[in-house]
Amino acid sequence: MNQRDFPEDFIWGTATAAYQVEGAAYEDGKGKSIWNEFEKHPSAIVDNAVGDVASDQYHRYREDVALMRDAGMKAYRFSMSWSRVLPDGRGTVNRKGLDYYKRLCEELLRNGIEPYLTWYHWDLPLALQEEFGGWESRETVKYFGEYVGRIAKELDGLVKNFFTVNEFLACSDVGYGLGAIAPGLKLPKKRRNQVRHHLLLAHGTALQALRGVVPDAKAGLAENPSFLIPVIPVPEHIEAAKKAFREVNAHFITAVMEGKYPDCYLEREGADAPSFTEDDFKLIGAPMDFVGLNLYYGKPVRSAPETPEGYFIFNAETAASCTGIADFNFEPSAMYWGCRIVHELWHPKEILISENGMSANDRPSSGSEVYDPHRIKYLRAHLASLAGALREGYPVKGYFHWSLLDNLEWHLGFRPRFGLVYVNYATLERIPKMSWSWYKELIRTGKIE
Numbered sequence: 206m207n208q209r210d211f212p213e214d215f216i217w218g219t220a221t222a223a224y225q226v227e228g229a230a231y232e233d234g235k236g237k238s239i240w241n242e243f244e245k246h247p248s249a250i251v252d253n254a255v256g257d258v259a260s261d262q263y264h265r266y267r268e269d270v271a272l273m274r275d276a277g278m279k280a281y282r283f284s285m286s287w288s289r290v291l292p293d294g295r296g297t298v299n300r301k302g303l304d305y306y307k308r309l310c311e312e313l314l315r316n317g318i319e320p321y322l323t324w325y326h327w328d329l330p331l332a333l334q335e336e337f338g339g340w341e342s343r344e345t346v347k348y349f350g351e352y353v354g355r356i357a358k359e360l361d362g363l364v365k366n367f368f369t370v371n372e373f374l375a376c377s378d379v380g381y382g383l384g385a386i387a388p389g390l391k392l393p394k395k396r397r398n399q400v401r402h403h404l405l406l407a408h409g410t411a412l413q414a415l416r417g418v419v420p421d422a423k424a425g426l427a428e429n430p431s432f433l434i435p436v437i438p439v440p441e442h443i444e445a446a447k448k449a450f451r452e453v454n455a456h457f458i459t460a461v462m463e464g465k466y467p468d469c470y471l472e473r474e475g476a477d478a479p480s481f482t483e484d485d486f487k488l489i490g491a492p493m494d495f496v497g498l499n500l501y502y503g504k505p506v507r508s509a510p511e512t513p514e515g516y517f518i519f520n521a522e523t524a525a526s527c528t529g530i531a532d533f534n535f536e537p538s539a540m541y542w543g544c545r546i547v548h549e550l551w552h553p554k555e556i557l558i559s560e561n562g563m564s565a566n567d568r569p570s571s572g573s574e575v576y577d578p579h580r581i582k583y584l585r586a587h588l589a590s591l592a593g594a595l596r597e598g599y600p601v602k603g604y605f606h607w608s609l610l611d612n613l614e615w616h617l618g619f620r621p622r623f624g625l626v627y628v629n630y631a632t633l634e635r636i637p638k639m640s641w642s643w644y645k646e647l648i649r650t651g652k653i654e
């Protein structure tokens with residue numbers, strides 16, 4: 206009866222990203238990022254929203270940390286805005302910007318909350334975009350390594366856990382291919398693929414830089430592979446799902462975990478394949494302490510001996526969607542299968558769920574409570590599936606809910622609300638939603654009920 210689903214030392218946390226929550230976009234010497242430019246284009250962002258204030262965490266971090274402490278959170282995953290600490294992406298450190306992150310980390314540690322810092326969550330310093338074409342250039346990769354090494358040292362032991370790059374796909378394909386997010390470019394495939402490669406290299410370069418200055422650092426990726434799950438849990442469909450997982454994600458997580466591009470990717474891209482060297486892959490394939498999985502959706506796969514690849518992926522649209530974002534279908538079993546497949550394919554030391562969550566049009570009731578039973582249903586289902594992975598011994602060490610509080614959902618503006626805490630954007634008041642209380646109770650008991 207008293208059996209816990211999650212061990213006492215399970216790392217419970219929430220996640221955010223600088224551009225989405227900080228605000229203070231032009232304060233204390235911060236340089237511009239590509240988002241400060243992108244958001245100026247008419248209709249680039251829904252409602253022409255901008256990140257000048259966002260959720261104002263820059264000024265309200267103490268309040269946010271107090272909320273986390275009250276809920277018993279063990280960790281907080283946030284990203285550093287590169288242009289806040291190095292306004293041009295290189296050169297002189299902006300002390301005031303760096304001090305903000307030091308204060309945030311000190312406040313977290315004082316409250317028993319471990320900081321998990323993401324070095325790159327999509328907000329490239331604008332100067333590097335303008336001067337070098339951003340991630341099209343190896344110069345940007347080089348400066349990324351310098352930024353990580355210099356700032357990690359400056360943080361003076363305040364942070365021990367690091368995510369290098371958040372989600373390759375969004376940075377490369379969505380930012381430089383579809384142009385839906387900053388920098389808003391629609392590059393041809395070959396150049397887009399080079400951006401993909403440079404982001405992998407940025408990950409490897411950051412790992413190397415970190416290892417040099419924080420020897421006891423724990424570091425890994427935060428990646429959102431396509432989660433592919435067996436339509437029925439029998440050997441032929443399980444094998445098909447594993448093969449599909451490895452091949453569909455060949456250019457990102459598979460390349461990192463295996464230290465090379467699988468042939469299927471190079472063949473698929475043909476003349477559009479990126480240029481790379483063997484030395485690149487010495488960095489890209491370097492061992493990590495954990496793999497972070499950002500998990501928002503899953504697609505069922507069946508074995509298909511009649512096709513050349515041997516599997517068939519069902520469209521997510523065939524499953525009911527209730528998560529507020531069209532591409533994110535409700536597929537809680539992706540938790541169990543994601544951990545199992547990643548483990549069986551590559552045996553990472555540790556797995557963290559670095560993001561998972563849903564958005565909705567949450568709003569306070571007349572009594573100013575925010576009732577979000579939909580999010581409780583989402584959490585219960587996903588975490589029950591995750592508990593299944595733990596029961597079977599997969600090395601899952603923590604879960605970071607996306608997100609701590611409502612924030613600026615990139616090009617979709619402020620409408621999708623992902624927070625466990627509601628933000629009134631007119632007053633910036635925070636109101637913990639009902640799901641916050643559910644999560645708090647789970648942290649207390651370690652049980653899904």
Ligand code: BGC
Pocket residue numbers: 222225371372375429499530560607614615623
């Ligand atoms: C990103 C977050 C984003 C979330 C919800 C993830 O892909 O890392 O920044 O807000 O998805 O769309």
